[in-house]
Amino acid sequence: MRYTTATIGLAAFLGSTSAHTVFTTLFINDQNQGDGTCVRMPKQGSTSTYPLEDLSSPDMACGRDGATPVAFTCPADAGSKLTFEFREYADLAYGTGSIDPSHKGPCAVYVKQVSDMATTPAAGAGWFKIWDEGYDEAAGKWCTEKLIDNNGLLSVNLPSALPTGYFLVRPELLALHNADKGDPQFYAGCAQVFVSGTTEEPLDVPANNSVSIPGYVGKGEPSVSFNIWTQPLALPYAIPGPEVFNPVLPQSPVQAKVVQAKQTTGAIPSDCILKNANWCGFEVPSYTDEDGCWASSQKCWDQNSNCYDSAPPSGSANCKVWEAKCKGIQDACAAKNFQGPPVYELKAVEAAVPGAIPGAAEVKGTEVQGGAGAAETVAPAVDVQSSTTPVVVATSVAAPSVAAPSVVAAEPSVSATTEAAAQPTAPTGGAAALVISQDGLCGGTTGQTCEGSEFGGCCSASGHCGTTKLHCGCGWQLSKQGRGEMEL
Ligand SMILES: [Cu+2]
Numbered sequence: 001m002r003y004t005t006a007t008i009g010l011a012a013f014l015g016s017t018s019a020h021t022v023f024t025t026l027f028i029n030d031q032n033q034g035d036g037t038c039v040r041m042p043k044q045g046s047t048s049t050y051p052l053e054d055l056s057s058p059d060m061a062c063g064r065d066g067a068t069p070v071a072f073t074c075p076a077d078a079g080s081k082l083t084f085e086f087r088e089y090a091d092l093a094y095g096t097g098s099i100d101p102s103h104k105g106p107c108a109v110y111v112k113q114v115s116d117m118a119t120t121p122a123a124g125a126g127w128f129k130i131w132d133e134g135y136d137e138a139a140g141k142w143c144t145e146k147l148i149d150n151n152g153l154l155s156v157n158l159p160s161a162l163p164t165g166y167f168l169v170r171p172e173l174l175a176l177h178n179a180d181k182g183d184p185q186f187y188a189g190c191a192q193v194f195v196s197g198t199t200e201e202p203l204d205v206p207a208n209n210s211v212s213i214p215g216y217v218g219k220g221e222p223s224v225s226f227n228i229w230t231q232p233l234a235l236p237y238a239i240p241g242p243e244v245f246n247p248v249l250p251q252s253p254v255q256a257k258v259v260q261a262k263q264t265t266g267a268i269p270s271d272c273i274l275k276n277a278n279w280c281g282f283e284v285p286s287y288t289d290e291d292g293c294w295a296s297s298q299k300c301w302d303q304n305s306n307c308y309d310s311a312p313p314s315g316s317a318n319c320k321v322w323e324a325k326c327k328g329i330q331d332a333c334a335a336k337n338f339q340g341p342p343v344y345e346l347k348a349v350e351a352a353v354p355g356a357i358p359g360a361a362e363v364k365g366t367e368v369q370g371g372a373g374a375a376e377t378v379a380p381a382v383d384v385q386s387s388t389t390p391v392v393v394a395t396s397v398a399a400p401s402v403a404a405p406s407v408v409a410a411e412p413s414v415s416a417t418t419e420a421a422a423q424p425t426a427p428t429g430g431a432a433a434l435v436i437s438q439d440g441l442c443g444g445t446t447g448q449t450c451e452g453s454e455f456g457g458c459c460s461a462s463g464h465c466g467t468t469k470l471h472c473g474c475g476w477q478l479s480k481q482g483r484g485e486m487e488l
Pocket residue numbers: 019020021051103175185
């Protein structure tokens with residue numbers, strides 16, 4: 001590359017003022033999806049790497065402009081390995097770094113199922129954390145330092161029990177270098193992913209794992225005001241947000257449903273002949289006369305404009321490739337060659353992957369009923385996987401605190417007369433002591449029943465009211481006591 005004095009000066013200027021980071025590129029099972037493809041990224045290049053500093057802003061969900069969907073949603077099977085690439089310069093124009101070494105802090109990945117990728121808001125309730133890592137005492141490194149070691153690449157596995165559907169997947173970095181001065185700096189973006197799982201029933205996320213973004217972390221909390229400069233560090237450092245929830249399929253074989261929902265929106269069209277982020281180029285109509293030639297030339301240039309207009313800060317390299325095709329058609333028309341379009345080989349360009357793609361850390365799982373055959377193959381108690389699960393990064397493991405539902409043993413038989421005597425105001429038998437759930441929780445020690453609640457009439461294994469099969473089916477029924485009870 002040839003540098004002019006001006007570009008070197010600009011690079012030095014940018015380097016001194018902007019050493020932040022931005023999520024630009026998604027990999028699925030080590031396959032590069034292309035810069036910006038399926039990624040919600042800030043639109044403005046000059047500020048795309050800037051941190052999110054207002055913890056109450058809706059931008060906390062998917063970053064600046066993160067409320068706006070992108071055209072493409074990438075398909076991935078549940079359990080797939082996802083890798084997120086972070087860059088100091090979105091288009092690599094001034095270097096290939098991932099984040100300034102001063103930006104020490106934790107990382108996390110959150111997901112949220114959305115019924116409609118185009119219209120369901122990113123900001124708000126429904127997020128849960130599938131992985132996090134703070135300070136690794138053994139290695140003496142913050143997660144962001146490991147990210148730098150991995151050239152800006154961060155890998156996680158999608159939980160194996162994610163249901164089929166559309167998901168926003170949100171990698172988050174938190175730079176704590178100014179946290180003690182009240183200025184924590186978050187970096188978050190979102191990938192749009194269509195997950196293929198073994199069930200279409202929405203996941204039953206335990207209430208203590210489900211959070212709103214913004215809202216899951218607030219100004220002044222210990223996780224965002226931690227002083228990383230004191231020696232020794234005042235460990236342990238508590239990562240913002242809820243405990244990790246990694247729903248996994250039962251280990252016994254589960255028969256997958258025969259009919260599964262297919263991705264209906266956001267797929268990359270099969271007749272896409274060149275892609276730049278979330279733009280696709282399509283072959284222009286063939287022609288045999290002058291009018292047709294110029295019409296197709298125009299169609300090519302129109303697509304070129306759309307390409308540049310839609311290009312995110314990660315770049316427009318393939319718009320430039322497309323431009324050459326249009327120039328070829330235009331030149332042919334000018335040369336009165338009206339049989340076309342001319343054969344032109346589009347050579348897509350792709351930024352080099354910055355280094356070896358790291359493996360994903362093992363995360364302790366919570367077994368959930370994830371498929372149609374689950375009822376026959378798994379005991380319905382919510383179970384935490386064996387503690388012998390190999391742990392790659394010790395600090396990344398947060399044992400999900402899911403209270404196992406109480407399986408109701410045989411109730412002592414109470415005669416009608418003594419029951420009536422004990423609870424004279426009871427309108428009906430055993431459910432008398434329960435109140436209708438006002439917050440969607442049920443069973444256990446809540447004393448609440450779902451019956452008649454606005455959240456649905458069934459109490460799930462994890463103590464949530466609902467109407468889906470996960471709440472009502474799989475052998476679980478609402479007992480008279482309002483607890484999830486195995487149907488024998
Ligand atoms: Cu910064």
